[in-house]
Every structure is written in structure tokens, then in C-alpha cells.
Amino acid sequence: MRHRSAVVVSIAVIGALSLSACGSRGEKKSGDGGGNGGSATTVTIGVDAPLTGDLSALGLGIRNSVELAVKKANEQNEVPGVKFQIKALDDTAKPAPGQQNATQLVADNSVVGVVGPLNSSVAQSMQQIFNDANLVEISPANTGVALSQGEKWASGEKKRPFKSYFRTATTDAVQGPFAAQFLVKDAKKTKVFLIDDQKTYGAGLAATFKGEFTKQGGTIVGEEHVNPDDRDFAAIVTKVKSSGAEAVYYGGEYPAAGPLSLQLKEAGVAIPLMGGDGIQSGDFIKLNPKSQGDYATAVGLPVEQLPTAAKFISDYKAAGYKDAYETYGGYSYDSAWAIIEALKNVVTANNGKLPGSPRAAVVDAVQKVSFDGVTGKVSFDEFGDTTNKQLTVYTVKDGKWAVEKSGTFSG
Amino acid sequence: MHDLPQQLANGLILGALYGLVAIGYTMVYGIVQLINFAHGEIVMVGGFGALTAYLALPGGTTLWLALPLMLIAGILVSTLTAVAAERFAYRPLRSAPRLAPLITAIGLSILLQQLVFSFYPDAKKARVFPKIPGDPFSLGSITIQRSDVFLIIAAPLCMLALGWFVTRTRSGRAMQATSQDPDTAKLMGIDTDRIIVMAFAIGAAFAAVAAVAYGLRSGQVDFRMGFLLGLKAFTAAVLGGIGNIYGAMLGGVALGLAESLATGYIQHLPGMHLFGGGAWKDVWAFVLLILVLLVRPQGLLGERVADRA
Numbered sequence: 001m002r003h004r005s006a007v008v009v010s011i012a013v014i015g016a017l018s019l020s021a022c023g024s025r026g027e028k029k030s031g032d033g034g035g036n037g038g039s040a041t042t043v044t045i046g047v048d049a050p051l052t053g054d055l056s057a058l059g060l061g062i063r064n065s066v067e068l069a070v071k072k073a074n075e076q077n078e079v080p081g082v083k084f085q086i087k088a089l090d091d092t093a094k095p096a097p098g099q100q101n102a103t104q105l106v107a108d109n110s111v112v113g114v115v116g117p118l119n120s121s122v123a124q125s126m127q128q129i130f131n132d133a134n135l136v137e138i139s140p141a142n143t144g145v146a147l148s149q150g151e152k153w154a155s156g157e158k159k160r161p162f163k164s165y166f167r168t169a170t171t172d173a174v175q176g177p178f179a180a181q182f183l184v185k186d187a188k189k190t191k192v193f194l195i196d197d198q199k200t201y202g203a204g205l206a207a208t209f210k211g212e213f214t215k216q217g218g219t220i221v222g223e224e225h226v227n228p229d230d231r232d233f234a235a236i237v238t239k240v241k242s243s244g245a246e247a248v249y250y251g252g253e254y255p256a257a258g259p260l261s262l263q264l265k266e267a268g269v270a271i272p273l274m275g276g277d278g279i280q281s282g283d284f285i286k287l288n289p290k291s292q293g294d295y296a297t298a299v300g301l302p303v304e305q306l307p308t309a310a311k312f313i314s315d316y317k318a319a320g321y322k323d324a325y326e327t328y329g330g331y332s333y334d335s336a337w338a339i340i341e342a343l344k345n346v347v348t349a350n351n352g353k354l355p356g357s358p359r360a361a362v363v364d365a366v367q368k369v370s371f372d373g374v375t376g377k378v379s380f381d382e383f384g385d386t387t388n389k390q391l392t393v394y395t396v397k398d399g400k401w402a403v404e405k406s407g408t409f410s411g
Numbered sequence: 412m413h414d415l416p417q418q419l420a421n422g423l424i425l426g427a428l429y430g431l432v433a434i435g436y437t438m439v440y441g442i443v444q445l446i447n448f449a450h451g452e453i454v455m456v457g458g459f460g461a462l463t464a465y466l467a468l469p470g471g472t473t474l475w476l477a478l479p480l481m482l483i484a485g486i487l488v489s490t491l492t493a494v495a496a497e498r499f500a501y502r503p504l505r506s507a508p509r510l511a512p513l514i515t516a517i518g519l520s521i522l523l524q525q526l527v528f529s530f531y532p533d534a535k536k537a538r539v540f541p542k543i544p545g546d547p548f549s550l551g552s553i554t555i556q557r558s559d560v561f562l563i564i565a566a567p568l569c570m571l572a573l574g575w576f577v578t579r580t581r582s583g584r585a586m587q588a589t590s591q592d593p594d595t596a597k598l599m600g601i602d603t604d605r606i607i608v609m610a611f612a613i614g615a616a617f618a619a620v621a622a623v624a625y626g627l628r629s630g631q632v633d634f635r636m637g638f639l640l641g642l643k644a645f646t647a648a649v650l651g652g653i654g655n656i657y658g659a660m661l662g663g664v665a666l667g668l669a670e671s672l673a674t675g676y677i678q679h680l681p682g683m684h685l686f687g688g689g690a691w692k693d694v695w696a697f698v699l700l701i702l703v704l705l706v707r708p709q710g711l712l713g714e715r716v717a718d719r720a
Contacts (some may be wrong), residue, residue: 231636234556234671235422241414241554258631262542289630349414
């Protein structure tokens with residue numbers, strides 16, 4: 001009896017594995033012609049973001065905003081004869097699940113484009129898969145420069161590795177230096193202790209910050225690295241304290257940045273911590289009751305201040321989502337809309353009909369889109385990066401991120 | 412090097428936290444020769460138990476009143492979880508091959524994480540844990556954070572109480588007997604089942620104290636917090652000599668010191684600037700473990716046990 005059940009289980013497992021393997025070959029079966037006789041074809045916009053875990057606050061904001069864009073497109077009948085739906089997958093902010101999600105989205109023939117992921121490290125594991133399948137991927141949040149400009153970007157050798165990868169977020173090549181200029185010129189801090197979490201995003205941010213900061217005449221009085229899962233920073237806090245730093249710049253995300261900033265202040269080191277958009281989340285403040293005066297840069301201008309975004313905000317409210325749109329809501333909406341816009345152009349060019357396998361055409365169309373989105377003008381340069389180079393410095397005031405300074409980066 | 416006293420204090424405090432968790436590993440191992448890999452999760456559920464108590468109290472309750480209640484709640488949750496785990500997961504496997512309970516422990520660890528993750532409200536993200544308000548204390552050049560005071564008081568108290576219990580009470584002596592030779596202890600009329608449950612319960616109570624200390628220090632608890640903490644504490648238990656309760660504390664302190672000193676100073680040694688700092692602290696902690704085990708395979712305070720051939 002025991003033998004038999006074991007056999008049944010292993011057959012089931014083998015079956016499941018082989019099925020998923022078939023699915024992952026991404027065979028292009030021709031989609032249903034679409035547009036015939038006015039019956040709408042349904043296409044899918046994939047979403048990949050951390051829907052659970054530490055960074056889920058940001059991830060859920062991404063998912064909801066894409067859903068909102070899809071809803072609007074369907075209401076307005078944006079692309080005649082095409083209905084949109086979303087397929088949101090959870091990558092838990094880790095590269096391996098992200099890779100599986102990419103495979104799954106590629107295998108689903110109704111998917112015409114993907115919005116995501118949140119983390120640069122996750123994007124690294126997905127790019128090749130999407131590129132091989134000619135499936136467009138637009139990230140609302142990745143800031144790692146190498147993703148769009150190749151590994152050697154820092155030495156001036158810019159080369160775009162994947163033509164199906166785009167982003168609506170500005171890169172660390174802009175974000176780190178912008179923070180450096182702010183600290184030196186506006187906050188008058190010339191001695192900074194640099195800490196990063198050794199992840200793609202954090203380490204990249206710290207590196208670009210360091211370059212500009214020393215160029216501006218600042219001194220890096222110490223450097224440290226933490227592990228992303230660490231929550232005990234006493235030893236590092238001691239080093240910061242004795243280094244005489246006037247501020248800490250942290251390359252990483254809020255789950256570690258919150259306790260780090262808190263333990264700094266708890267130990268009597270009353271200096272601000274500054275980070276990138278990875279810490280610009282409501283949770284950073286929630287996890288850290290002593291965050292008053294900390295800084296964070298974020299890509300683009302604050303959504304609340306953009307006239308173009310007023311409608312997005314009221315629509316989001318009206319939709320009644322449980323989770324806030326957070327830092328990347330507007331960018332996610334624009335990412336989704338870029339896919340919708342691109343598909344519309346593809347359909348228009350194809351005499352009002354959805355082509356059998358529109359993926360490759362959508363990639364080319366996204367490269368050419370240009371429209372006014374929630375976050376301003378949406379269009380992409382030759383690397384797939386956004387042409388919108390605006391950034392904002394936020395500071396924590398009375399338990400909220402308040403705008404300190406907005407500007408366009410000039411490096 | 413002028414901040415050496417501070418780094419030593421950091422290491423001692425962190426070490427006390429590891430030590431409290433390590434006690435649970437060591438006691439259970441001493442009696443049933445099981446590495447309870449779910450012990451980190453026992454810490455974690457204790458943290459959530461304490462958080463629940465805090466949230467249930469009316470707002471504005473002073474922490475002096477809340478803290479004891481949180482401790483009691485945490486200890487209750489941890490102990491009940493550990494006793495239930497022993498009863499339903501480990502006891503049926505007591506005569507099974509060694510690997511079976513080990514795999515069960517790993518499964519249990521994942522199960523407990525997922526239960527909290529799925530059923531505790533908003534546990535998908537880190538939950539905010541209260542802090543002890545007020546400025547840090549200064550002792551000469553050493554700064555002691557408010558939250559650490561709890562640990563500085565609790566850890567020695569716990570150790571003293573445990574030492575007294577093991578050496579001075581009937582149950583404690585029965586525990587020693589069981590750990591030396593379970594079969595003979597049974598023949599002498601000791602209820603070994605009860606002793607085993609007790610070992611789990613005591614380890615769990617210490618785990619809950621550690622969880623509250625962790626929460627106060629980092630200002631948060633989350634469903635994965637037990638994993639790394641459990642791994643470090645297990646290392647500490649082995650370092651100090653698994654099965655020896657004083658060794659657990661000693662191992663914890665050694666590990667804590669190794670981490671904070673590695674973060675503080677290794678990169679200043681000649682030729683080591685690439686191998687120091689926070690990124691390498693875990694590496695050095697394990698280097699220390701390997702060095703100790705090379706010289707003393709039984710750990711710092713462990714006793715050489717003749718293999719039962």
C-alpha cells in the first residue's frame with residue numbers, strides 16, 4: 001500500500017514538472033485573431049512585484065495601480081476590440097521566484113507586456129527570459145543602472161543589453177549623485193558615513209553617491225556593509241559615532257534602514273540618515289519612531305503635486321484599495337499605460353485588428369511611445385530609460401514624508 | 412581603538428541575546444539528543460505573543476506595566492507552542508532514526524513561519540514593537556541604549572534561576588539524571604516524559620525573553636526573525652559545548668563579541684582591509700567556531716562523551 005501511494009505521488013510530481021516544462025518553452029501558438037465581428041479579445045498585462053513580505057507595501061501599490069490602469073482602459077474602450085486583464089505574481093523580492101514568474105508569464109500566450117519588478121536584483125534574473133520571448137517588461141521602480149546600460153556603464157561604455165526592457169523610474173546614476181549634491185549644497189553636510197546592503201540596488205546607489213559626493217568636496221569618513229536581514233546594528237552604530245560623521249548615507253531598503261536609523265538615534269547619534277527611494281516608504285517611518293529629519297530621494301516629482309496625477313489619486317481612492325499606492329503607484333500606472341498605448345498603436349497599424357502574436361510589435365511600439373502620464377511625460381531613450389530625469393528629496397516631518405526639494409538632475 | 416569599550420559592550424549585549432536562545436537548543440539536545448531547528452520559530456511566536464499582549468492593552472499604558480504582561484504572554488505562547496511541538500511532532504518519533512526528528516524540526520520551522528505569516532493580522536510585513544522611551548545611559552565612554560537595559564538585567568537573572576533550578580531542585584536533578592542516562596533514570600522512577608516536556612518548556616520560556624529583548628532592540632518583530640537568530644544561537648550552543656547550559660551562555664557571548672569586534676576592527680589589521688566590517692562578521696563568527704572545534708571538538712565547556720560503540 002505504501003509503495004503504491006509513493007508511486008502515485010511521484011507520477012503526479014513528474015507529471016506536474018513536465019507540464020510546467022512544456023509551458024516554459026514559450027511556444028508561440030497563434031492567438032485568436034481578435035477584433036473579428038466586434039467580439040473583444042482579452043489580453044493580459046502581467047505584474048511581478050513582492051506581494052508578500054517586507055517590501056509588500058510597495059509591491060501591492062504597484063499591483064493596484066496597474067489594475068487601475070487596466071480598469072480605465074477597459075472603461076474608456078481605449079483599444080477597440082481589446083479587453084485587458086492583469087495577472088499579478090508574487091516574487092517576494094527575491095530573484096529565484098522572479099525568474100519562475102517570468103517563465104510563467106512568457107508561457108501565457110495572452111500576456112502582451114509585464115509591469116515590474118520592484119527590485120533590481122530580481123530584474124536581473126528576469127530580463128533574459130522576457131527578451132528571449134520578445135515580451136516587453138517595464139519596471140516602475142528598478143534603478144540599477146546596469147539593467148539598461150550594461151555592466152560597463154560606469155566606465156562610459158554604455159551598451160543596452162536587452163531591447164525588451166524599459167523603465168519609468170530614473171536610475172541610480174541620477175539618484176545617488178542627486179542625493180550627494182543635496183547633502184553638500186543644501187544640508188551642508190561634508191562628512192558622510194556610507195553604508196549599503198550589498199544588493200544590486202543598494203550597492204549601486206552607494207557607489208554612484210560616493211563618486212559625486214567626493215567630487216563635490218565631501219569626505220567619506222567610513223564605509224560599512226550590512227546583510228539585508230540584519231536587524232542589529234550596534235557595532236556599526238559605534239563606528240559611525242566615533243567617525244564624526246554628520247550624516248549617514250544608506251544604500252538599501254527600509255526593512256533594514258528603519259532599525260538602523262532608529263538604533264543610531266537610540267545610541268545618541270543625532271545625525272540624519274539619507275537613502276534612496278528604497279527607504280521612501282511609509283513603513284520606514286512606522287518602523288522607526290525616531291525618523292524625524294531623515295532624508296530620502298525618490299524618482300520623479302511627488303505624485304501629489306503633479307496636476308496630471310490628481311485624477312489618478314482620486315481614481316485610486318474611488319477604487320477603494322486597502323493598500324496605498326506608495327512610492328511607485330504613479331510610475332506603475334504609467335508603465336501599464338505605456339503597454340496599453342503601444343498595443344493601441346500596434347492594432348491601429350494592423351488595420352484595427354490585433355495581430356496573432358503581437359509581442360514583438362509591442363516591444364517596438366513601446367520604444368516609440370510618448371504621452372502625458374500621471375508622472376509627467378512618458379517616453380524612453382535609446383537605453384529604454386525614462387526621458388524624465390526629475391527627482392525629489394523628501395524629509396520626515398511629523399510622521400510623514402514631506403517634500404524638501406524637487407529638481408532635475410544635471411550631472 | 413578608542414571605542415573598544417563600546418564595542419565590547421555591544422558584543423556582550425548581543426551575546427546575551429544569543430545565549431538566551433542557545434539555552435533552548437542546548438537543553439533539548441542534552442536530554443533527547445535532538446537539534447530542535449524550530450527553536451528560532453519558538454522565539455518568533457514568543458515575540459508575536461508579546462506583541463499581541465501589548466496591542467490588547469489600552470493605549471497609553473506605561474511600559475513598566477506593559478512589559479511584565481508582554482513577557483508573560485510571550486512565555487505562555489512560546490511554551491505552549493514548544494510543548495505542543497514536543498507532544499505531536501517529536502514524541503511519536505522518539506525511537507525513530509536520528510534524521511526523522513531533524514527533518515520534522517525543519518518542517519515545523521517552516522510551518523510556524525507560514526502560520527504566523529498567514530493568520531496573524533498584517534504579519535506579511537514587519538510589525539512595530541514598542542520601544543522603551545528615554546535617552547541612552549552613559550557609563551564613561553560607553554553608551555547603553557534603554558532597550559538593552561532589559562537584556563542586561565534579564566539575561567543574568569535567567570541564568571541564575573536556571574542554575575539554581577538544575578542543581579537545587581528535585582526536578583532539576585531528575586533532569587540531569589535523564590540527560591546522563593535516560594533508561595536508568597526511568598528505572599529509578601523518574602518520569603522521563605515529564606522531564607523532556609520540561610526541557611522544551613524552559614528553553615521556550617528563555618526564547619520568549621529573548622524575543623522581547625529582540626523586539627525592544629530592533630523596534631520590530633517579523634515572521635522570519637527566528638531563522639537567523641536560531642542559526643546564530645545554534646552556533647553559540649555548539650561553540651560553548653552543546654548540552655551544557657553555562658556553555659550556551661558562554662558560546663553566545665563569544666559569538667556576540669566575535670561579531671562586534673570583527674565589524675569594528677578586523678579591517679584595520681594590516682592586509683585585512685578587504686575582509687572586515689559588517690559584511691564579514693558572520694564569516695569571522697564561523698571561523699571562530701571552526702577554530703574552537705578544531706582544538707576542542709566538544710566545545711568550550713562540553714564534556715568529551717565516549718561514543719557508544
